[in-house]
Amino acid sequence: MTVAKSMAVPSTPHALGRFLARAAWMGLVWFGLNGADWASWVVGGPAVLAAAWVSVSLLPAIPWRWSFGGAMAFAPYFLRESLRGGWDVARRAVSPAMRLVPGIVRYPFHLPSGPARLFFCSAISLLPGTAVVAIAPGEIAVHVLECTPRVEADLRELERRVAALFGVGRGGEPGGAG
Amino acid sequence: MIILDGLAVLLLVGALFFFIAGTMGLLRFPDLYSRLHALTKADNVGLGLTVLALMLRAGSWPEVFKLGLLWLMVLAASATACFLIGNEAHRRGLKPWTRGTP
Numbered sequence: 001m002t003v004a005k006s007m008a009v010p011s012t013p014h015a016l017g018r019f020l021a022r023a024a025w026m027g028l029v030w031f032g033l034n035g036a037d038w039a040s041w042v043v044g045g046p047a048v049l050a051a052a053w054v055s056v057s058l059l060p061a062i063p064w065r066w067s068f069g070g071a072m073a074f075a076p077y078f079l080r081e082s083l084r085g086g087w088d089v090a091r092r093a094v095s096p097a098m099r100l101v102p103g104i105v106r107y108p109f110h111l112p113s114g115p116a117r118l119f120f121c122s123a124i125s126l127l128p129g130t131a132v133v134a135i136a137p138g139e140i141a142v143h144v145l146e147c148t149p150r151v152e153a154d155l156r157e158l159e160r161r162v163a164a165l166f167g168v169g170r171g172g173e174p175g176g177a178g
Numbered sequence: 179m180i181i182l183d184g185l186a187v188l189l190l191v192g193a194l195f196f197f198i199a200g201t202m203g204l205l206r207f208p209d210l211y212s213r214l215h216a217l218t219k220a221d222n223v224g225l226g227l228t229v230l231a232l233m234l235r236a237g238s239w240p241e242v243f244k245l246g247l248l249w250l251m252v253l254a255a256s257a258t259a260c261f262l263i264g265n266e267a268h269r270r271g272l273k274p275w276t277r278g279t280p
Contacts, residue, residue: 035240086223093203122257133268143211
């Protein structure tokens, strides 16, 4: 956990700075949605300002930073795994034998609480054959379609990659695993 | 253009397969938990392929951007809904189906 804190990016000192930074990002999204249609800003301008205001009031400080390199490393992995996950479940659904050996697996994890943990739990649902059904401190319950040792290796791999994406450590991780 | 159109058709056929498989899973799988798997994973891939096909046929960059954003938002919504339903079932003590139990 101390690793996570020391690596967290110091938050912007002033609420105004945060507001402007987020408004700039949301403005970029609006530009992406509408291209060079400048008249659209009659609606987009107020919408962007309102959204930035709501964002700053609901989530004052963002305690993490996504690195561009981390995201570029995570995206192909995520696409490959979600494709594999879809293929895996589709294959089971259409096969006459419909091979299923389901069960609930408990997986101890070490990501610090916050967005990284939330992202980890969401991403598990897209991995082949796994879906989170309960989150407890330090442990999640995962429903799996087929109980194999592969499941735990997959989860460990995802956890490692999410930790890298968010630039957080996995405090208390026993050495050598993963 | 014809190559792009052909590729788009291929992607849509692939998407169709995943949507049908997801629906078959929903109908055939034995319990709530396994059905969640079918709906989230197969349908996400189906939607991803649909979005890719439509991106190839899009007329402008903002359209491509919109389609990409749409897919990411549906991914987030679907993962969240999957957890909420699975978690509620788990909280109520619903046991997962296992081989050998009816």
